[in-house]
Amino acid sequence: MIPKPGKTPLRLLRSFSRLFEVKVYGKLELVNPTGSHKDRESWEVLRDVKAKGFKSVGCASTGNAAISLAAYAFMAGIECHIYVSESINPDKLALIEAFHPKIHIVKGGYEEAIERCNRDAESMGFYDANPGVCYAKIVGNSHIGAEIASRLKPKYVICPTNNGTHIVGVWTGLRDAGVKPVMVAATAEETRVADSIAGFHRLEGERLRNTLQESSGFAVDVSDAEIEKALKLLVRKEGIIAEPASAASLAALKHIPLEPGDVVCCTITGLGLKFPRILKLVL
Template sequence: MNRRLRCYDCGETFEVDERKRCVCGEPLWFDVDTAGFEWPDEDWTAGMWRYVDVLPVSEPIGPTPGTTPLVRAEELEEYAGCRLSLKPEGQNPTGSFKDRGTAVGVSYAAATGYDWIGTVSHGNMALSTSAYAASAGLEAAVFVPADTPPERLELIARHDPRIFRVEGDYGQLYADTLALEHGSDLDVTFVNSDTPLRVAGQKTVGYEILEEFEPDVPDAIVLPVSSGGHASGIWKAVRELEDAGLLEETPRLYFVQAGPCDPIATAYREGRDEVTPIDPGETIAVSIANSDPPSGTRTLRAARETGGAVVSVPDEATREAMDRLATTAGLSVEPSSAVALAGVRQLSESSKLAPDDDVVTVLTGSGYKERYDVDVDSRARTIDLADLEDELAAAVDG
């Protein structure tokens, strides 16, 4: 494929290493011609590299992301209010959806000859970038908020990156790293949350979902949104597959934010065309707490053009959804993922989703990487082996 970048908004094009955002200020993505594209013949063990023909790299490096299962969750449908399928992206190599974009970014950086790759992250993307850089023999520089918990840094440190805990505004840090890459001679490329290489990788989850449904199309895809990079990737997949003539209909795209930090949902509610930064509150959904989302306006556009919406849910609903997933579907996810299921329930209650709608919910990250406040003692007792039968009988017959 060619490697030009295009602005989704004003249409301007650029060379791939020229810049990551348009002169108009909006984020760029790859200009991909999918006329004639067909679903690949090769088997699914290639993971996301199954779609290498529409990706800007040809030599995959590192652990294989993708081919995460699509799980019909009938046991959750009364709660969700629709026909529900789950896409547990926590089954990727480092436990989150971020591996798809990272794999493209790191493969590109290695092929292009960079020695360093950088990212700005609350945790998942720093972990993913550090792991893939290690597998490619590249150095990683990861920039995280200064108050990132040490337990999360421990996971990241295993892959031996340079970790910078940054005191300062997170949105400004994002912008400054891109400015630095294009305004200095430093041998580093940044694969931030919504940069073109990352969006190219993230689009593969959209390709997988839509290929698994074909010849049908799900009525809606629902995912959490933070920077808007993941949302942009899924919208890109829908657009490219429409261009290829492979979709009979367009799925509605719904994006869900955490109530205490919901700049995109706020702009949507207020009918605005642009997302502006907000003054955020605290939320349990730390991975998506971005008060100044660089692809916020693009996400707004994706929701409107596909007939979807952007909503936000209170933390209490997120906690309930997280518990339902663990105790009813057997899936432990992080709060930032549970936000999406809480959003599905809210969208059903407000009749934006109908009971017979086929809805795919993307669960972005595994819950097992973090410790939560779960009451172990109410579920556990210490017994003597000699009392095994009595204890088990009391439980089973009780």
């Protein structure tokens, strides 16, 4: 197998800590090989693909998952099918194309791409790496939780959330390590800047509900203005260039009943440099 991603930095974010009078840590998943936490998922997916004897793999994605899966499939010598909406960001599409997957442009949005990919996986016989049906993705995210638990016992862990795969996996790793913070799903149901989490699709369904129930957690919907403010502070004061969806976890801080001395960990899931057009609009 190709080298396993992970062991990412866990850094005290001093500007956010001062602002909220708590200790705010960032789990910097943007340092993974393709610039997002999706690399942890893709590594576990490719391991499962090979273990189960599949010759090809596929997923639908708004960007990061497709970039990562295409890259890891390329490294592993596995055929890859990527399903994207016809409205996909051109910067993301160029990065996906770099790894030579078979790209399927689907009319409609993310939901239509997921449905088409699920149907084709069944009819064409490739491994379905979509949220809600691929437990290997949750396993990949669980390593993030385990790494946080090895360093901290936070009161809250905040994760940018759309389908729920990331927060479910992070909680799984934390819980299995005996650390049980309140999990907060930072969502952006209406957004023009954070397309990776736009819509809050909840494809993990019952697993997402269980995660929030077991951890006494909750979801917080953040605005574009809040995301942009958090992103600017992250860049200017912390020197971390994240994509807007990643800053949703930090934007959620103002909505949480924090008390002085609390310890909070925010997952910062993706690198902003991959998406210069979006970054230019926000900064």
